[in-house]
Amino acid sequence: MRYFETRKARIEIIPMIDIMLFLLVFFAMMTLRMIPTTGQVSKLPTSSTASVMPAPKLLIEIRAGGHVFVDGQATDDASLTALVRGRDAAKLAVTIAGGEDASLQQVMHVIDAVRKGGATQIGLAARQSSE
Structure with a gap:
């Protein structure tokens, strides 16, 4: 049983x-x-005073030849301004990553396009120098 x-x-x-x-x-x-992409720019300029910034909500890359890329897609100044306007520009944190070969004039064109869109939180990406 x-x-x-x-x-x-x-x-x-x-x-x-x-x-x-x-x-x-x-x-x-x-x-x-x-987690937002960190971009594909591997040769960022170095700075001895570089500090950690919050993760960008919009990462803009300036590659060789002055080509501007946003989230892996090529763009120009007018569409970059429209893209920033399309988002909440007051709270948008923008980081600009340019390679060592990017000229200051190219960086200023991107900054001008972003500021025309209304963004005020703009940062420049750099690597910490080993010195």
Whole structure:
């Protein structure tokens, strides 16, 4: 008559741990995907007074030849101004990343286009110098 005995219910912990670990990894990977891109400019100018800035809401890259890229797409001054106007310009944090070969005039063109759009929080990306 052992077959008719009622057995006490058990909660299996191992499958629950597996599911929780899967959820932890899933949310960690999704959180990392939501972090804004840092851009593709690898040769940023250096500065001995560079400081950490908050993550930009809009990253503008000035690549070789003066080509301007926003989120990986080429753009010009007029469309850059329209893009900044389309967002909440008062709260928009813009970071401009130019390579070592970007001229000051190219940087000023981008700054002018961003300011025409209404943004006031503009930062320039730089690497900390090793000195």
